[in-house]
Amino acid sequence: MIKVTKLNGKSFRINSLFIEVVEAFPDTTITLTNGRKYVVKESEEEVSKLIKEFYKSVGLLGGRMVEEQNHEE
Template sequence: MIQVTKLNGKSFYLNALYIETIESFPDTTITLTNGHKYVVSESEILIRERILDFYQSIQFFGHKQEGHGDG
């Protein structure tokens, strides 16, 4: 879940797994896979960072490998 803020200042949590698109019109609009839309005060970049943090926290991308060279 990621925390986002409505334009009226009230924050809520959104399940990032259901986000289909994020657009700016210029307000940031998040569209879920079920078609529901949310207009939020955060920027697209901040929402993207929160989504990536969420995915990492649930190990959605697996473990980060460091130094994975040929030898």
């Protein structure tokens, strides 16, 4: 899950596995696979970075295995 902020300043976590589209209208809008939309303060680039970091942390982008190998050496 990634932590994002609503326009009113309240933060919340969203399951990035269900994110289908991230767009700027100019506010960043996250659309989930079920059609639900969330408008957040973070930029489109920030959301993409958070998603990539999450995927790496759960081993979906391969970054975790490289980190584990480095720790073993």
